Amino acid sequence: xxxxxxxxxxxxxxxxxxxxxxxxxxxxxxxxxxxxxxxxxxxxxxxxxxxxxxxxxxxxxxxxxxxxxxxxxxxxxxxxxxxxxxxxxxxxxxxxxxxxxxxxxxxxxxxxxxxxxxxxxxxxxxxxxxxxxxxxxxxxxxxxxxxxxxxxxxxxxxxxxxxxxxxxxxxxxxxxxxxxxxxxxxxxxxxxxxxxxxxxxxxxxxxxxxxxxxxxxxxxxxxxxxxxxxxxxxxxxxxxxxxxxxxxxxxxxxxxxxxxxxxxxxxxxxxxxxxxxxxxxxxxxxxxxxxxxxxxxxxxxxxxxxxxxxxxxx
Amino acid sequence: xxxxxxxxxxxxxxxxxxxxxxxxxxxxxxxxxxxxxxxxxxxxxxxxxxxxxxxxxxxxxxxxxxxxxxxxxxxxxxxxxxxxxxxxxxxxxxxxxxxxxxxxxxxxxxxxxxxxxxxxxxxxxxxxxxxxxxxxxxxxxxxxxxxxxxxxxxxxxxxxxxxxxxxxxxxxxxxxxxxxxxxxxxxxxxxxxxxxxxxxxxxxxxxxxxxxxxxxxxxxxxxxxxxxxxxxxxxxxxxxxxxxxxxxxxxxxxxxxxxxxxxxxxxxxxxxxxxxxx
Numbered sequence: 001x002x003x004x005x006x007x008x009x010x011x012x013x014x015x016x017x018x019x020x021x022x023x024x025x026x027x028x029x030x031x032x033x034x035x036x037x038x039x040x041x042x043x044x045x046x047x048x049x050x051x052x053x054x055x056x057x058x059x060x061x062x063x064x065x066x067x068x069x070x071x072x073x074x075x076x077x078x079x080x081x082x083x084x085x086x087x088x089x090x091x092x093x094x095x096x097x098x099x100x101x102x103x104x105x106x107x108x109x110x111x112x113x114x115x116x117x118x119x120x121x122x123x124x125x126x127x128x129x130x131x132x133x134x135x136x137x138x139x140x141x142x143x144x145x146x147x148x149x150x151x152x153x154x155x156x157x158x159x160x161x162x163x164x165x166x167x168x169x170x171x172x173x174x175x176x177x178x179x180x181x182x183x184x185x186x187x188x189x190x191x192x193x194x195x196x197x198x199x200x201x202x203x204x205x206x207x208x209x210x211x212x213x214x215x216x217x218x219x220x221x222x223x224x225x226x227x228x229x230x231x232x233x234x235x236x237x238x239x240x241x242x243x244x245x246x247x248x249x250x251x252x253x254x255x256x257x258x259x260x261x262x263x264x265x266x267x268x269x270x271x272x273x274x275x276x277x278x279x280x281x282x283x284x285x286x287x288x289x290x291x292x293x294x295x296x297x298x299x300x301x302x303x304x305x306x307x308x309x310x311x312x313x314x
Numbered sequence: 315x316x317x318x319x320x321x322x323x324x325x326x327x328x329x330x331x332x333x334x335x336x337x338x339x340x341x342x343x344x345x346x347x348x349x350x351x352x353x354x355x356x357x358x359x360x361x362x363x364x365x366x367x368x369x370x371x372x373x374x375x376x377x378x379x380x381x382x383x384x385x386x387x388x389x390x391x392x393x394x395x396x397x398x399x400x401x402x403x404x405x406x407x408x409x410x411x412x413x414x415x416x417x418x419x420x421x422x423x424x425x426x427x428x429x430x431x432x433x434x435x436x437x438x439x440x441x442x443x444x445x446x447x448x449x450x451x452x453x454x455x456x457x458x459x460x461x462x463x464x465x466x467x468x469x470x471x472x473x474x475x476x477x478x479x480x481x482x483x484x485x486x487x488x489x490x491x492x493x494x495x496x497x498x499x500x501x502x503x504x505x506x507x508x509x510x511x512x513x514x515x516x517x518x519x520x521x522x523x524x525x526x527x528x529x530x531x532x533x534x535x536x537x538x539x540x541x542x543x544x545x546x547x548x549x550x551x552x553x554x555x556x557x558x559x560x561x562x563x564x565x566x567x568x569x570x571x572x573x574x575x576x577x578x579x580x581x582x583x584x585x586x587x588x589x590x591x592x
């Protein structure tokens with residue numbers, strides 16, 4: 001297991017380094033001078049030269065890559081060209097908003113989806129199971145931004161149950177929670193369907209295993225068999241799936257933050273694109289990529305810990 | 315083929331999926347015949363109207379008929395999905411077969427490349443690309459192709475690895491058959507089936523991504539109709555009228571459902587064991 005851990009973490013670091021290199025080349029291989037693109041068409045040659053020097057664009061490409069990595073290693077993602085603040089400060093200032101949104105969405109989805117999947121498995125092939133199955137697929141297929149638009153339209157604009165925009169007043173916990181409900185619902189709905197299908201399939205598999213048959217043969221109550229012995233095992237795959245699903249959650253958060261004008265990484269990227277603030281765009285993409293790689297690595301490690309066969313595959 | 319359609323029709327969800335997909339394809343192909351109005355023609359007098367016999371889904375802020383825009387938006391969605399998935403499939407098949415059949419070091423490099431591409435959250439990667447090269451139809455296609463290649467490539471690689479150790483492949487190699495012959499005559503026919511099912515299940519994801527980027531104003535450029543841009547109009551007018559949101563979302567949700575049901579039905583056809591487990 002230790003060798004697998006070292007190999008998998010090493011692979012994660014290698015992937016992040018390659019992703020950083022890819023991002024670097026994306027910025028530098030785009031037609032045109034990045035400094036000129038950054039400053040817009042009205043920039044004077046002096047201003048462009050000064051910006052090129054500030055960004056290190058006047059140096060040879062290999063030196064630029066090395067400087068890029070060295071700065072990144074120190075946590076320096078460059079300077080925001082508009083506010084002249086460090087990009088890292090801006091990105092990490094927005095990160096808690098996105099993380100709280102994702103966590104609320106996934107916890108809410110797990111609280112609804114897991115019992116729903118369990119109920120479907122227990123009542124297999126019943127009408128309720130079929131209806132749940134169709135609803136689950138409908139939830140999975142509904143794009144997050146469409147759900148966000150409908151929840152905004154129904155619950156904020158027409159019914160006025162929840163606030164429409166923002167993240168709530170700082171220090172007012174109740175207001176912040178109220179502002180979190182609709183965005184978390186928009187992201188979490190597809191996960192309700194996904195988790196319920198996954199738990200149902202997993203439960204059906206576990207319910208057919210020998211230890212469950214033995215528990216039943218001992219005359220244990222069905223409730224105990226289902227909740228203590230079957231569900232415990234059936235829930236395990238969801239833990240690993242959530243890790244791999246971090247990319248989807250981050251993507252869905254982008255749309256949701258924009259629809260609800262809520263601060264976060266997605267909103268930051270969107271706003272930075274309109275002001276052509278590339279260092280902030282790249283810093284945000286980089287942080288979300290690192291977050292995604294960390295979550296998939298953790299998920300793979302948990303998987304390998306649960307299933308020794310996986311350890312041999314790397 | 316006829317038998318496959320017969321079996322899909324026997325599955326209620328498969329039948330619903332087939333119907334929705336056929337409806338989408340037909341309405342997109344025949345958009346210029348069915349659409350009652352020009353999708354980009356302005357008619358300010360009729361702006362922001364609700365559904366009526368004159369305008370089945372109402373009109374937007376510029377008086378454009380939403381039903382006509384939805385039909386032509388279907389054309390754009392289908393075009394982008396088919397073009398990008400076809401290109402991604404071709405590149406994915408070639409890279410996957412090279413990874414599976416080639417030397418170990420090449421396999422490792424290709425897999426690392428796939429893992430690196432997959433490490434970017436799709437929408438974040440799309441936004442970064444659009445930020446650098448600007449929004450356009452071709453940018454959307456390129457983004458979808460790049461992010462889809464690893465999925466297809468990995469499936470082909472796994473299939474190739476499992477098939478290449480078979481005795482009949484070893485016998486072909488021993489008889490001096492070329493790598494190209496083995497890949498095209500023996501491996502390709504075996505990987506095409508599962509790959510098409512995977513592609514059919516990917517179509518809704520691609521359509522939703524295109525709509526999402528157009529919704530953010532980073533996909534198809536106005537005034538070209540797109541389901542995403544209709545939703546964007548609806549978002550800007552959310553306090554005035556709900557109809558653009560309803561008009562833009564209904565086809566998107568129905569098509570996504572249709573392709574998902576059809577894809578699941580096709581998958582059950584190939585592997586009936588999955589049906590029992592799910």
